[in-house]
Amino acid sequence: MIDKVIAHIEANKDANVQRLLDLLRIPCVSTDPKHKPDMKRGAEWIHQLLTGCGIKSEIVETPGHPCVVGEAGPPDADGPTILVYGHYDVQPTGDESLWHSPAFEPAIRNEVVFARGAADDKGQVLAHMLAAEAWMKVAGGLPIRVKFLIEGEEEISSPSLEKVIRDHRERLKCDYVVLSDTPKFDANTPAITYGTKGMVYKEIVVTGPKQNLHSGSFGGTLANPGNVLSAIIASLRDQDERVTIPGFYDGVRELTADERSRLKELPFDEAAYLKGMGAPALCGEEGYSTLERRWARPTLDVNGLFGGFTGEGASTVIPAKMSAKVSMRLVPDQNPHRISKLFDDAVQAACPNSVKLQVITHGTCAAYVAPLDSPGMKAATQAVESGFGKSPVFTREGGSLPILPMFKEVLGADSLMVGFCTPDCNAHGPNEFLTLADFHGGTRTAAYLMDRLTVKR
Amino acid sequence: MIDKVIAHIEANKDANVQRLLDLLRIPCVSTDPKHKPDMKRGAEWIHQLLTGCGIKSEIVETPGHPCVVGEAGPPDADGPTILVYGHYDVQPTGDESLWHSPAFEPAIRNEVVFARGAADDKGQVLAHMLAAEAWMKVAGGLPIRVKFLIEGEEEISSPSLEKVIRDHRERLKCDYVVLSDTPKFDANTPAITYGTKGMVYKEIVVTGPKQNLHSGSFGGTLANPGNVLSAIIASLRDQDERVTIPGFYDGVRELTADERSRLKELPFDEAAYLKGMGAPALCGEEGYSTLERRWARPTLDVNGLFGGFTGEGASTVIPAKMSAKVSMRLVPDQNPHRISKLFDDAVQAACPNSVKLQVITHGTCAAYVAPLDSPGMKAATQAVESGFGKSPVFTREGGSLPILPMFKEVLGADSLMVGFCTPDCNAHGPNEFLTLADFHGGTRTAAYLMDRLTVKR
Numbered sequence: 001m002i003d004k005v006i007a008h009i010e011a012n013k014d015a016n017v018q019r020l021l022d023l024l025r026i027p028c029v030s031t032d033p034k035h036k037p038d039m040k041r042g043a044e045w046i047h048q049l050l051t052g053c054g055i056k057s058e059i060v061e062t063p064g065h066p067c068v069v070g071e072a073g074p075p076d077a078d079g080p081t082i083l084v085y086g087h088y089d090v091q092p093t094g095d096e097s098l099w100h101s102p103a104f105e106p107a108i109r110n111e112v113v114f115a116r117g118a119a120d121d122k123g124q125v126l127a128h129m130l131a132a133e134a135w136m137k138v139a140g141g142l143p144i145r146v147k148f149l150i151e152g153e154e155e156i157s158s159p160s161l162e163k164v165i166r167d168h169r170e171r172l173k174c175d176y177v178v179l180s181d182t183p184k185f186d187a188n189t190p191a192i193t194y195g196t197k198g199m200v201y202k203e204i205v206v207t208g209p210k211q212n213l214h215s216g217s218f219g220g221t222l223a224n225p226g227n228v229l230s231a232i233i234a235s236l237r238d239q240d241e242r243v244t245i246p247g248f249y250d251g252v253r254e255l256t257a258d259e260r261s262r263l264k265e266l267p268f269d270e271a272a273y274l275k276g277m278g279a280p281a282l283c284g285e286e287g288y289s290t291l292e293r294r295w296a297r298p299t300l301d302v303n304g305l306f307g308g309f310t311g312e313g314a315s316t317v318i319p320a321k322m323s324a325k326v327s328m329r330l331v332p333d334q335n336p337h338r339i340s341k342l343f344d345d346a347v348q349a350a351c352p353n354s355v356k357l358q359v360i361t362h363g364t365c366a367a368y369v370a371p372l373d374s375p376g377m378k379a380a381t382q383a384v385e386s387g388f389g390k391s392p393v394f395t396r397e398g399g400s401l402p403i404l405p406m407f408k409e410v411l412g413a414d415s416l417m418v419g420f421c422t423p424d425c426n427a428h429g430p431n432e433f434l435t436l437a438d439f440h441g442g443t444r445t446a447a448y449l450m451d452r453l454t455v456k457r
Numbered sequence: 458m459i460d461k462v463i464a465h466i467e468a469n470k471d472a473n474v475q476r477l478l479d480l481l482r483i484p485c486v487s488t489d490p491k492h493k494p495d496m497k498r499g500a501e502w503i504h505q506l507l508t509g510c511g512i513k514s515e516i517v518e519t520p521g522h523p524c525v526v527g528e529a530g531p532p533d534a535d536g537p538t539i540l541v542y543g544h545y546d547v548q549p550t551g552d553e554s555l556w557h558s559p560a561f562e563p564a565i566r567n568e569v570v571f572a573r574g575a576a577d578d579k580g581q582v583l584a585h586m587l588a589a590e591a592w593m594k595v596a597g598g599l600p601i602r603v604k605f606l607i608e609g610e611e612e613i614s615s616p617s618l619e620k621v622i623r624d625h626r627e628r629l630k631c632d633y634v635v636l637s638d639t640p641k642f643d644a645n646t647p648a649i650t651y652g653t654k655g656m657v658y659k660e661i662v663v664t665g666p667k668q669n670l671h672s673g674s675f676g677g678t679l680a681n682p683g684n685v686l687s688a689i690i691a692s693l694r695d696q697d698e699r700v701t702i703p704g705f706y707d708g709v710r711e712l713t714a715d716e717r718s719r720l721k722e723l724p725f726d727e728a729a730y731l732k733g734m735g736a737p738a739l740c741g742e743e744g745y746s747t748l749e750r751r752w753a754r755p756t757l758d759v760n761g762l763f764g765g766f767t768g769e770g771a772s773t774v775i776p777a778k779m780s781a782k783v784s785m786r787l788v789p790d791q792n793p794h795r796i797s798k799l800f801d802d803a804v805q806a807a808c809p810n811s812v813k814l815q816v817i818t819h820g821t822c823a824a825y826v827a828p829l830d831s832p833g834m835k836a837a838t839q840a841v842e843s844g845f846g847k848s849p850v851f852t853r854e855g856g857s858l859p860i861l862p863m864f865k866e867v868l869g870a871d872s873l874m875v876g877f878c879t880p881d882c883n884a885h886g887p888n889e890f891l892t893l894a895d896f897h898g899g900t901r902t903a904a905y906l907m908d909r910l911t912v913k914r
Contacts, residue, residue, distance in 0.1 A: 210735025216856030226759025234691035278667025302683025304765035314819035399673030
């Protein structure tokens with residue numbers, strides 16, 4: 001039966017691509033309140049696709065953006081139940097002048113789809129839906145029980161999802177969560193990701209005078225929020241690229257010798273990686289390789305700075321207010337709530353009384369690591385081999401998926417992270433893309449996974 | 458004759474205010490190329506006012522914005538020749554939501570005119586023009602030779618003015634430059650300013666990756682331009698509010714004991730000053746009073762920070778580029794070109810090789826101090842006493858007037874800085890204002906000054 005399902009997927013490539021383009025045209029920017037109607041359209045689109053092929057589906061409203069919950073397949077199947085998780089919300093476009101084609105007008109150039117959300121995560125989660133659709137159409141049903149949970153708040157740290165999962169705990173019960181929101185190792189090497197970093201996202205707001213002041217008339221007599229903010233941020237890291245927040249590294253799980261040696265064996269092309277970033281040089285925490293820094297070491301990054309005069313030329317103001325967005329990526333076993341508190345304390349300690357300080361928390365989540373020896377991990381490995389024609393490598397990920405530790409806690413399920421996009425796919429940046437080959441390979445892999453998970457094939 | 462001139466000014470108050478409002482409606486923002494036509498309108502407006510009352514006037518084009526040059530009065534007068542200098546260009550409005558009425562729709566509330574440029578400098582320079590007009594109309598001429606030089610590039614550090622002055626050196630020859638671009642000491646105390654600070658205005662641009670990157674996928678493996686920029690800025694000052702650029706304080710002229718004691722005697726209300734700024738506290742360089750810091754100590758201030766994600770909520774990018782506007786105010790005898798170089802060197806030294814660095818210079822000018830015992834200074838003192846009914850105090854100024862050291866060098870003339878606005882007039886900030894009482898008092902003072910400067914009155 002799986003061969004017929006795969007044949008169906010192959011025969012419907014063009015139609016599948018058209019559906020991907022349709023979904024990408026909906027600007028599901030969850031960070032921006034003005035896109036709320038587009039979020040509804042996104043959820044409705046997914047709901048229609050699922051119900052259209054006979055999968056039971058429901059749009060579940062939340063205080064924020066809705067999510068779509070679906071299920072199909074025999075409840076008493078000879079195999080585990082999987083929950084396909086993904087998200088239809090996307091990052092803001094950022095500086096639109098840097099996009100070669102508009103972010104929400106998907107363009108295909110050289111067999112590559114360029115659009116915001118192509119890789120993160122619309123294209124990848126759609127592959128699972130299309131695989132299920134193929135099974136439904138060809139086999140009249142799924143070989144195992146498959147559930148869907150596709151949310152609209154992943155890019156804003158999933159504020160509503162925990163309640164949805166807890167409220168629908170029985171309905172979402174599963175043996176494995178399957179998700180594709182991580183990349184392959186490189187363009188030619190599929191990967192299964194077994195760990196993600198956690199995150200704490202902060203905004204620091206420093207306020208001085210009640211309004212911008214003339215820097216000549218007032219300079220030297222009051223604290224300048226721009227100077228103060230710079231000093232606060234500078235105080236959070238040292239010259240060896242280590243975070244100086246007291247207690248920050250407490251509980252950090254060091255890599256095992258085995259992990260370090262496996263990382264070293266990966267076909268990682270450091271020069272190509274650097275070239276891809278386009279930065280002058282690699283740098284990072286002393287004593288760790290580039291891959292170790294990416295996947296297993298906590299970081300602290302400025303994401304944005306703004307305030308004062310930001311126009312052309314020169315305006316001599318002492319700014320009334322200055323803000324910084326600063327986020328930390330965490331590793332097992334850092335507790336995000338503890339790190340959040342330590343950050344607040346360190347910023348407070350670095351801030352003089354001559355300004356007002358506000359620290360806003362935009363999101364927190366824990367890191368996650370999955371076991372490598374589960375039956376699900378083995379089936380996923382086989383599915384990738386069949387779908388992409390190549391064995392996957394096992395990697396960790398610098399990005400954060402807040403839902404993973406939550407799934408583990410609430411549903412008791414470990415996650416299988418099977419990535420279909422390339423690591424240079426420009427997720428979060430301009431010109432995000434997904435190759436058509438990866439889109440179709442992902443669809444095949446998702447179809448194979450349902451087959452390989454059945455106990456009696 | 459002076460009494461008749463003053464009577465004419467008093468009788469024409471309303472008409473004079475209408476002309477002030479007319480001038481303020483023209484958005485002469487010299488920093489912004491899109492306002493170039495408005496700059497031309499501003500120059501034309503001034504030219505028309507001067508020629509309208511019989512003052513010879515010409516619009517002198519420059520590579521940037523035009524300036525207006527005029528002259529009237531007997532070449533062989535019994536008195537010195539003065540050159541009234543001012544500027545018709547204004548600062549950008551900044552955050553328009555903070556203005557209680559639109560910046561370029563002047564509003565009068567409680568006998569106060571609110572508009573961008575009301576104080577800096579349209580309202581003040583107009584007072585001199587209206588005083589000359591009154592003399593022309595009432596006396597049929599001016600009692601001394603008066604020249605005008607009203608430029609359109611003061612807020613962008615006067616890039617064209619030096620060439621204009623050098624090209625028109627003979628035509629602009631004078632014994633004193635008279636200008637009103639400094640404030641009174643407080644609302645009730647007129648002031649003559651005898652010194653201004655110099656300035657060096659810089660923009661630091663730090664570039665890392667070729668585009669914004671996902672902070673999870675890439676964080677920890679490259680230098681973050683936001684962290685680097687913060688560290689660079691933080692390195693330029695220490696916790697005692699002193700600038701740490703090597704050599705920065707070399708050549709700084711310390712206040713004399715006499716100056717310090719005179720400053721101490723000024724009726725400076727520190728609590729009111731702090732309340733006016735609306736900052737939580739005063740602070741500044743150790744060992745100096747607030748007035749000393751304002752007027753006689755060099756400073757370094759962040760004027761703007763921008764880059765990365767600056768929207769609502771959270772976006773986890775490593776920014777490709779981060780910029781800061783940073784300016785320094787200088788005192789005698791710091792050499793601005795030397796300070797500019799020292800700044801560049803210090804920034805370069807604080808910047809790692811893992812990012813690209815660009816330092817742009819937006820403007821430099823020297824500090825200036827005038828002699829307090831000249832005949833011109835005495836006449837100006839008497840003119841203020843007559844115009845405002847109160848003796849002026851002698852102050853210095855934290856702001857910069859690049860033209861003063863240039864006038865001294867090219868024309869050999871010292872400057873008489875007679876201020877008509879209040880120090881809390883919100884120059885460069887939202888809701889800039891000038892009281893009608895100060896506008897009229899300034900016009901009277903300017904009329905008296907021409908009279909008091911004549912040797913045989």
